[in-house]
Amino acid sequence: MKRINTDIRWGWWKDTIPISILAVFTVLFFSDIFFGNKIFIHRDLLRFFYPLREFSVTQFKLGQIPLWNPYIHCGSPHLAEFQTCVFYPFSIIYLLFPFAKAFNYFIVFHVFLAGFFTYLLMRHWSYSRYASFLSASVFMVSGYTISVINLLASLGSVVWLPLIILFYDRKNYIWTGICLAFMVLGGGEPAIIFGTILILLFLGRHKALLISLLVAIGLTAFQILPFIEFLFHSSRPSMAFSEAAMWSLPPYALLDLLVPYLSETDYLYKDYWTRQSWLLVYYMGLFSIICAFISLKFNTTKRRKAFFYILAAGLVLSFGKYTPIYYLLYKLMPGFSLSRYPIKFFFMVTFSLAVLAGMGLDYYRQNVLALKRFLKIGLAIGFISSILYLLINLNFVEIYSFFYNEVLGFIDKKAELGQLVCVGLYNIKRGFGILMLLLLLMFLPSRKKIGLNIALPILIFISLIDIFTANKNLYLNMDTNDHLRPGESIEFLKKDNDLFRIFDSPATLRQNTFVPERDYFDGVTALKKRMVSNRGVSFGIYDAYGYGSLYNKRHDQVIEAITEKDLPTETNLLDLLNVKYVISPKDFEASGYRLVKKGEKANIYENENVLPRAFLVDKAVVIKDEKEILEKLTSKDFKPEEEVILEEGPRTSRFAPVRGRQGKVRILDYKANQVIVEAEVSSPKFLVLSDSYYPGWKAYVDGKQTKIYRADYILRAVHLEPGKHTVKFIYDPYLFKIGVIITFITLIVIMLSLRGWRSQPKQSHEIASSLRSSQ
Numbered sequence: 001m002k003r004i005n006t007d008i009r010w011g012w013w014k015d016t017i018p019i020s021i022l023a024v025f026t027v028l029f030f031s032d033i034f035f036g037n038k039i040f041i042h043r044d045l046l047r048f049f050y051p052l053r054e055f056s057v058t059q060f061k062l063g064q065i066p067l068w069n070p071y072i073h074c075g076s077p078h079l080a081e082f083q084t085c086v087f088y089p090f091s092i093i094y095l096l097f098p099f100a101k102a103f104n105y106f107i108v109f110h111v112f113l114a115g116f117f118t119y120l121l122m123r124h125w126s127y128s129r130y131a132s133f134l135s136a137s138v139f140m141v142s143g144y145t146i147s148v149i150n151l152l153a154s155l156g157s158v159v160w161l162p163l164i165i166l167f168y169d170r171k172n173y174i175w176t177g178i179c180l181a182f183m184v185l186g187g188g189e190p191a192i193i194f195g196t197i198l199i200l201l202f203l204g205r206h207k208a209l210l211i212s213l214l215v216a217i218g219l220t221a222f223q224i225l226p227f228i229e230f231l232f233h234s235s236r237p238s239m240a241f242s243e244a245a246m247w248s249l250p251p252y253a254l255l256d257l258l259v260p261y262l263s264e265t266d267y268l269y270k271d272y273w274t275r276q277s278w279l280l281v282y283y284m285g286l287f288s289i290i291c292a293f294i295s296l297k298f299n300t301t302k303r304r305k306a307f308f309y310i311l312a313a314g315l316v317l318s319f320g321k322y323t324p325i326y327y328l329l330y331k332l333m334p335g336f337s338l339s340r341y342p343i344k345f346f347f348m349v350t351f352s353l354a355v356l357a358g359m360g361l362d363y364y365r366q367n368v369l370a371l372k373r374f375l376k377i378g379l380a381i382g383f384i385s386s387i388l389y390l391l392i393n394l395n396f397v398e399i400y401s402f403f404y405n406e407v408l409g410f411i412d413k414k415a416e417l418g419q420l421v422c423v424g425l426y427n428i429k430r431g432f433g434i435l436m437l438l439l440l441l442m443f444l445p446s447r448k449k450i451g452l453n454i455a456l457p458i459l460i461f462i463s464l465i466d467i468f469t470a471n472k473n474l475y476l477n478m479d480t481n482d483h484l485r486p487g488e489s490i491e492f493l494k495k496d497n498d499l500f501r502i503f504d505s506p507a508t509l510r511q512n513t514f515v516p517e518r519d520y521f522d523g524v525t526a527l528k529k530r531m532v533s534n535r536g537v538s539f540g541i542y543d544a545y546g547y548g549s550l551y552n553k554r555h556d557q558v559i560e561a562i563t564e565k566d567l568p569t570e571t572n573l574l575d576l577l578n579v580k581y582v583i584s585p586k587d588f589e590a591s592g593y594r595l596v597k598k599g600e601k602a603n604i605y606e607n608e609n610v611l612p613r614a615f616l617v618d619k620a621v622v623i624k625d626e627k628e629i630l631e632k633l634t635s636k637d638f639k640p641e642e643e644v645i646l647e648e649g650p651r652t653s654r655f656a657p658v659r660g661r662q663g664k665v666r667i668l669d670y671k672a673n674q675v676i677v678e679a680e681v682s683s684p685k686f687l688v689l690s691d692s693y694y695p696g697w698k699a700y701v702d703g704k705q706t707k708i709y710r711a712d713y714i715l716r717a718v719h720l721e722p723g724k725h726t727v728k729f730i731y732d733p734y735l736f737k738i739g740v741i742i743t744f745i746t747l748i749v750i751m752l753s754l755r756g757w758r759s760q761p762k763q764s765h766e767i768a769s770s771l772r773s774s775q
Contacts, residue, residue: 018133019119022140025464026112029141029472033104038477040107041524042150046483047512048547049152050103051537052084057094057102059672067696068672068731071537072546073555074501074577074714075692078672079223079736080230082188083153083549087223089182090156100480107149110159115140117162118351122358124166125303128365130456134463135358138288141467143260143281144350146474151278153187153549158347160186161196168200173208174750176200177215184220188227191344194336198313199348202306218746222739229695229735235553236338241321241330247278247341248320256282257289257353259431260470264420268413272514278343283470284350286434287463290378290442291360292353298371299363307352307359314348365452368445375443382439389432392425400425434466476520487528490539492597492604493581499613499670500580501542504531506563507586508602509545529601531583544577554626554714555692561634568593568607573633576640576712578690580610611641613670614677616663616685617717619643620650629713644686644711650719668726675729681720687727689716696733701725 032038052069055078059066066086069078079086093109094102115136122132139145139162148154160183167175183193200209217224231237253263253276260283266275295304320326320342329336364371392399403425404418411417441459444450486494493502504512512532517523528535533547545559558573568574568582569590582593582605590605597604621643623629629645632638638645663681670676679687686709693710699718700706702725711717718727 015123015129018129018136019116021133022115022119022136023112025137025468026108026115026140029468030104030108030111033108033477037480039100039104039480039483040149040475041478041483042476045150045152046524046527047533047535049083051534052078052081053091053094053103053152054099055537056084056086056091057099060095064672066672067733067736069537070542070670070672070691071540072534072543073548073552073692074544074690075694076546076548076552077226077230077694077696077733079733080226081548081550082184082223082227085153085156085186088156088185088187090186100484107152107155110155111140111145111149113159114145114162117159117166118354121162121166122355124169127358127362130365130460131358131362134288134291134361134460135354137460137464138284138357138467139351139354141471142284142350142354143256143471143474144279144284144346146471147280149475154189154192154344154347156186157183157189157192158351161192161199161347161351164196165199165203168203168205168208168212171205171208173211174215174753176208176212178219178750180212180216181219184216185223188223189344190335190339191341192347194339195314195317195345195348199310202309202313215746215750218749219743221742221746222736225735225739225742226733229733230550230552231338233552233554233694234550235556236550239337239340241327241337244330244337244340245321245326245342246273247276247343248322248326249276249279249315249318249343249346251319251322253282257284258286259424259427261427262424264423265417268416268420276343278341279346281471281474282346282350283467284353285463285467285470286431287438287459287466288353288357290438291358291364292356293360294364294371294374295356295360298367298374299359301359304356304359307355310348311352311356314345314352317345318342318349361456364442365456368452372446375439375446378439379443382436382443385432385436385439389429389436392429392432396425396429434462437462478521478524482525486539487525488599489529489531489583489597489602489604490536490541493536493541494539496580498580499542499578499667500610501544501578502531502536502581502583503544503562503568503574503577503579504533505568505582505584505586505588508583509563511585526601529599530585531602542578544574544579552692552694552714557630558633558714561630571634571636572609572638572640574607575609575611576690576715578611578613580607581605582607611690612665613691614665614667614675614679614687614689615641616665616679616681616720617642617644617688618683618685620646620686622646622649624648626713633713640688640712644688644717645713646709646711646717648709650707650709673731677727677729678725679720679727680724682722684722685720686711686717687720688712689729691716691729696731696736698730698732700728700730 027034033040055069055071056066067077067079069076078084085091090106090109093106096102097105118139119132119136122135145155145158148158160179164176164179164183167179180196183196197209250263255262260281296308316323316325326342400422403421408417408421438459441455445452445455508530512527512530515523515527517526534543536543562568562571562573565571567588567590569592574582583602584605585602587603592609593605593607595603596606619642623632623645624647629647632645663679663685665687666678668676668678675689675691677687677689688711693708693714693716697708697716698705699708701718701720706718709717709719716729
């Protein structure tokens, strides 16, 4: 017995070695982040994830639950946005370190988890440590995983896939549900959740899947119910197929699995929306593709067949608009139409190839002598690769010149295409060199020239170097201090102590989406000066617009009505929304707007007619038709300071207020989930608060709950009788509280179930002992 226990302990110790190597490899891969005072900034990290997650941390440190974000969209349900990850357990990292460092650690830790969980899964399936390490490292730093660093919702979701499969395979459906709940709370990416359910269906035990889903839904009810409510108030349910199928995987891009960045020409000849712009790279190493091919060709196990189907399903879904199946799912599958960008399903391809690579490596390891014929063919391919490598290497300049001068000819954008040809030739040459080494090393053990104990570590080392050099520079970063520096626009706006909002002009919004600067880092600096989406959140500056994955449909319509105009004075909507400053990269002249700051990348104009955040109105007009309201709002004749548009009138005999003195309004307290206003009126009036109207907000006048009216299509208003009043607005969402109750009940049921299961082995042991005693 002692020998067995020693073997178990030594076996676990040997498993810590590859896991430790994964950790060290992760640190080396992100060495510039760990040792160079850098911060991840690529794409949505700067403009979306960083400011919104920093807001969550700030609220928690103030002792507030970040249910509502007042800084963007004139107020938005923060918790209901899955990607904010408010209650994701590993968001605790943000509270343990300075936020900029915590932001880095969160990302790197989740990249490591992708490898760690994959290693555990492969070891659970009894694959060798070599095979498990290969699958783990390939999935961990694959093109997909490194690409979604800038899409934290996808990264925080997909890393849980291996652990979900592990518990599901062990028939531990409660823990499967718990990990599914982590996947939801980690970002709730619909494509990943749908794809994960599809993977579990391929792995069997469909009734058990229902149990796991119920556990996950119960644990995340506090998040799901507010999300569903937000979904119904957004424009997402009416999304057209052209938008849903945008960024489908073009079949020719699969060549990038063999040679990285071959499909980069799309960036020259297709615009941002017509090319595939979501996933940056597909590459996951040549050795993993070779091993996956061995598994697909020679391995006949049930598990290999399941992962073949997963691979095929992932490809079909990723192709999106290039196959009729996606359109049928869009039309017929409930909830499927809510997901945009079919390329998101590529995680199924990446993960299945990583697992198949491990399977193939073990098959090679166990059957190397039986694979002599296959390995001879591989050796021949390797020999041809070596010749091609030498030809390209020795004649690189001549080959490039031939392509540039003769093949490209008078093709449009010849110079830019020439650069891509140069990079492509280099990567093709690199691929031939790596392929030559891999196939030669794989062949030698079949002739017993070297042992597998020597060949396998070298093969895996080459694989690591291959993926490392191809994908390391995929993510972009900048100096942390430069990132944290406010910039001239923020510094100017922070000098104004009033309660106000800003708004980006249409030209600014275009430049923040399609950055005109050719150098990425110059572009990042310019984005900060132009107050890129959500930038002000980190500095306490309110924006009438913002950037998110879900948008309040009505608010979006009002913003569209503003941005489609040439000048801000063509409507009075900016006045109504408390917009005091307009950020514009271009000069403009408009009555009531004066230039207060001339900047290198953006000018700041002050709106002299801005209305305060809370104001009083004498006259109310009731209009029930939404289209008619929008037409009146966008008319220059609409005077928001004189009348408020309601969709229903107050239940009072004094509905038509008598014009009197304007009265006084003072905001006493303005927090995320609470606004307190003091108002003094001499005649019945409406108090208009230029914050978004949304379910869950309650109003109390002098401690007595009163009705909140939807005012001016998107704002809030309460009716006040003469006198001095304290009006308190509190965000107290009913569905969140219902969700908390459901989650709490689910936790109790889970704890009781786990306790019952733990007692079963003890009972079984007692029964077995009694049987032995009776015998």
